[in-house]
Amino acid sequence: MPITLPSTLPAYDVLSNEGVMVMSDTRAARQDIRQIKIGLLNLMPKKIQTENQFARLIGATPLQIDFRLIRMSEHQTRNTAAEHMEEFYKPFQEIKDEKFDGLIITGAPIEHLPFDEVTYWDELCEVFEWTQTNVHSTFGVCWGGMAMINYFHGVKKHVLDHKLFGCYRHANLSPASPYLRGFSDDLVMPVSRWTEMKRDEIEAAGLNVLLNSDVVGPAFVDDPDHRALYIFNHLEYDSGTLNEEYQRDLQSNQVEGAEIQMPVNYFPEDDPSRKPLNRWRSHAHLLYGNWINEIYQTTPFELSQIGQPQG
Numbered sequence: 001m002p003i004t005l006p007s008t009l010p011a012y013d014v015l016s017n018e019g020v021m022v023m024s025d026t027r028a029a030r031q032d033i034r035q036i037k038i039g040l041l042n043l044m045p046k047k048i049q050t051e052n053q054f055a056r057l058i059g060a061t062p063l064q065i066d067f068r069l070i071r072m073s074e075h076q077t078r079n080t081a082a083e084h085m086e087e088f089y090k091p092f093q094e095i096k097d098e099k100f101d102g103l104i105i106t107g108a109p110i111e112h113l114p115f116d117e118v119t120y121w122d123e124l125c126e127v128f129e130w131t132q133t134n135v136h137s138t139f140g141v142c143w144g145g146m147a148m149i150n151y152f153h154g155v156k157k158h159v160l161d162h163k164l165f166g167c168y169r170h171a172n173l174s175p176a177s178p179y180l181r182g183f184s185d186d187l188v189m190p191v192s193r194w195t196e197m198k199r200d201e202i203e204a205a206g207l208n209v210l211l212n213s214d215v216v217g218p219a220f221v222d223d224p225d226h227r228a229l230y231i232f233n234h235l236e237y238d239s240g241t242l243n244e245e246y247q248r249d250l251q252s253n254q255v256e257g258a259e260i261q262m263p264v265n266y267f268p269e270d271d272p273s274r275k276p277l278n279r280w281r282s283h284a285h286l287l288y289g290n291w292i293n294e295i296y297q298t299t300p301f302e303l304s305q306i307g308q309p310q311g
Helices: 010-018 047-058 082-088 121-134 143-153 199-204 241-256 281-298
Strands: 003-005 022-024 036-041 065-071 089-091 100-105 135-141 158-172 186-196 208-213 217-223 228-231
Touching (some): 010 047, 036 047, 036 281, 047 065, 047 082, 047 281, 100 121, 100 281, 121 135, 121 143, 135 143, 135 281, 143 186, 143 217, 143 228, 158 241, 186 208, 186 241, 199 208, 199 217
Parallel strands (some): 003 022, 003 065, 036 065, 036 100, 065 089, 100 135
Antiparallel strands (some): 158 208
C-alpha cells in the first residue's frame, strides 16, 4: 500500500521515480480504508531532504500512510523557501487538537546548546507532553531523541571533544524486540554528532538499550512507558549525506581553520573521490517498517481513542 502525499510536494515525484508506491491525497480520500496517520516534526535545516528521507522509509511499508509535515510555531527556517513551508507545513499550535498514530521528531543542528537555551524549547516540551495524550507512538531521532529522553527521564547529554562522524558497527542487544525483527546480529549505522548519551545512565533510568556500539555508545532505546523510541544515529541518511556534510565542513574550514575529520569507515579505502557504498539501507527499512507494523497492530481503530486507556 502507498504513502499519501500532496502531489505538489517534492517528495511525491522523487519517491515515484524511485518506484515507491505514492498516492495523491485526493485519490486516497476516495478509498474506504483506515490510514495510519504519521506526523514528521521536522527540525532539520534542509527540510526537503529530510522529508524525502523519512517519506522513503515510511512509504515502503505495506499500509496506507497519511503523512503530515509539522513545524515549530514561532521558529522560522532560513534554509527552506517560505513558500514550501507555507504550502506543506502546519505549525504545532494548529494541529495540537489532532490525534496521530505515530510522530517522528527529527534531529537539529543545535546540540552544542543546553536544552533549555534552545529558542523553541518551551514549545518542544509542550510537544513532548502532547505525545502522551495525542500520539500512539513517538520516534525521536538524534537530537530529537536525546531531547525526549532528557525531558522524560533526566538522562544527560554529554558534549564530546571531537565529532563522532562516519559509519560504525553496532551490536543487536535485543533480537526478540519487535522493532528489531529481521535484524542481523550487528549492523552499520551512519553517525554524525558532537554529543553522546551513556549506556549506564540510560539503563539506570530503567530503559532498555536495543542497539549499542563499543565505540560510539548506545544508539537505540525503547521507552514503553512513554510509548516512545529514541535513536541517536541516522539510518534514514541517503548514501551521500555524510559526504555532503564532509564537503560542507571542508568549505567552512577555509574560513575557520579547524581540522576537518573525514567520516570513518565511509569512503572505500578512505578515498573521498570514490562513491560511498550504502550498507545500512536494508536495516533502515526494517526498523521503520517494524515500527509502522507495531503501530498498526496496537493503535486504536478510532483515532479519537489514542491516548486513552484501552480496555
